[in-house]
Amino acid sequence: MNYIEKMNTTHLDILKEFGNIGAGHAATALSTLLNKQIDMKVPSARIVSFNEMMEMAGGAEEEVVSVSLRIEGEVTGNMFFVLSLQQAEHFISNMTGDKSFSFRKAEGKSLGLSAMQELGNILSGSYLSALGDFTRLQIYPSVPELAIDMFGAIISYGLVESSRYGDYAIVIETVLKEVEAGCSDEMKGHFFLLPDPLSFGPIFEALGVGINE
Amino acid sequence: MNSVGQVIKVGIADLNIVRPPNVIRTSGLGSCVGVVIYDERMAIAGMVHVMLPDSSLAKSGHMNKAKYADTGITELVAQLKAEGAQSYRLKAKIAGGAQMFQFNLQNSSFKIGPRNVEAVKQMLQVYHIPVIAEDVGGSSGRTIEFDPRTCELYVRTVNKGNCRI
Numbered sequence: 474m475n476y477i478e479k480m481n482t483t484h485l486d487i488l489k490e491f492g493n494i495g496a497g498h499a500a501t502a503l504s505t506l507l508n509k510q511i512d513m514k515v516p517s518a519r520i521v522s523f524n525e526m527m528e529m530a531g532g533a534e535e536e537v538v539s540v541s542l543r544i545e546g547e548v549t550g551n552m553f554f555v556l557s558l559q560q561a562e563h564f565i566s567n568m569t570g571d572k573s574f575s576f577r578k579a580e581g582k583s584l585g586l587s588a589m590q591e592l593g594n595i596l597s598g599s600y601l602s603a604l605g606d607f608t609r610l611q612i613y614p615s616v617p618e619l620a621i622d623m624f625g626a627i628i629s630y631g632l633v634e635s636s637r638y639g640d641y642a643i644v645i646e647t648v649l650k651e652v653e654a655g656c657s658d659e660m661k662g663h664f665f666l667l668p669d670p671l672s673f674g675p676i677f678e679a680l681g682v683g684i685n686e
Numbered sequence: 687m688n689s690v691g692q693v694i695k696v697g698i699a700d701l702n703i704v705r706p707p708n709v710i711r712t713s714g715l716g717s718c719v720g721v722v723i724y725d726e727r728m729a730i731a732g733m734v735h736v737m738l739p740d741s742s743l744a745k746s747g748h749m750n751k752a753k754y755a756d757t758g759i760t761e762l763v764a765q766l767k768a769e770g771a772q773s774y775r776l777k778a779k780i781a782g783g784a785q786m787f788q789f790n791l792q793n794s795s796f797k798i799g800p801r802n803v804e805a806v807k808q809m810l811q812v813y814h815i816p817v818i819a820e821d822v823g824g825s826s827g828r829t830i831e832f833d834p835r836t837c838e839l840y841v842r843t844v845n846k847g848n849c850r851i
Contacts, residue, residue: 523697523698523699523737524700527697527713532713533713533829534714534842536844541787618787620786620787621844622716622786622826622827622844623713623716623827623828623829624714625698625714626714626715626716626784626786627716627786627827628714629698629714629715629716629718630716630717630798632698632737633717633737633798636737636753637743637744638745640699640750640753670745
């Protein structure tokens with residue numbers, strides 16, 4: 474039987490909690506880094522078709538800033554921290570003090586990009602180390618890589634392993650938002666955690682729930 | 687691009703056929719390869735959005751033919767022939783297969799872009815379909831659109847501009 478067919482609501486709730494712990498730590502790190510209040514939405518853990526996945530965060534063609542990494546160890550998978558261009562520019566301005574920072578301008582770009590890269594390193598590092606502490610599983614993230622490109626092109630790398638098993642993936646999504654930004658939809662960052670199909674067994678086992686329960 | 691016709695969308699691991707005045711498009715190709723096979727005389731074209739190089743990589747019984755280079759191209763050629771295309775007139779244009787990330791290059795699944803391109807070319811050779819134009823590799827995502835009237839493939843990228851091939 475396919476691993477996706479074995480998933481029940483308890484399993485998805487556990488994955489949600491997984492996202493809650495990781496993104497909670499990342500939100501705290503972001504708040505400390507920017508000295509701003511950061512709001513975290515309740516995470517979701519969902520079974521999505523590949524096309525649904527491609528249409529998240531504004532659609533497959535939407536230009537986004539992403540910090541991506543591969544997870545190896547007892548749990549394997551991919552993680553993406555995805556921001557709109559405006560949000561990334563805003564975060565970069567906050568960190569570097571260059572209020573006129575823009576991806577469209579060459580001036581100050583390399584400093585801005587390394588600040589963004591560092592932001593991604595800190596956030597994904599705090600997300601994954603919190604998960605490692607919680608589950609006592611060995612989780613080794615690769616060096617995160619910054620990409621500014623189409624969302625679909627980036628996220629499809631996270632679907633490669635799942636695609637060998639079917640046309641669905643399980644994604645744990647968490648949205649971080651600056652409290653001051655108000656209700657503007659542009660101003661948010663998405664964490665997408667896509668564990669590989671064979672990692673769900675170890676995750677549930679570590680938390681005392683069998684995949685067949 | 688075309689005010690009269692419709693845009694036929696091809697999703698990830700999906701395929702479809704197009705005739706004028708419609709055009710066919712797939713968005714956000716990263717490591718995936720978009721393969722267009724067309725018969726200029728009949729003004730018919732098909733597109734497949736290939737995700738993986740070979741159907742032997744599949745781990746479960748369920749098979750989506752459009753996902754793999756081998757089964758996807760075979761299926762597309764069969765559908766084109768069923769629609770009246772002549773196999774000796776078929777030509778191909780391909781785009782995609784980028785290597786956007788460097789992480790875990792020792793893990794073969796992350797060299798997936800170049801592997802997809804190679805598998806697509808091999809499969810096209812099996813059917814004696816010449817590759818007339820290609821925009822493959824590199825590190826940029828692509829969106830492609832094919833017009834069966836002009837047989838031009840429009841390639842859009844975020845970082846490297848747009849082109850027609």
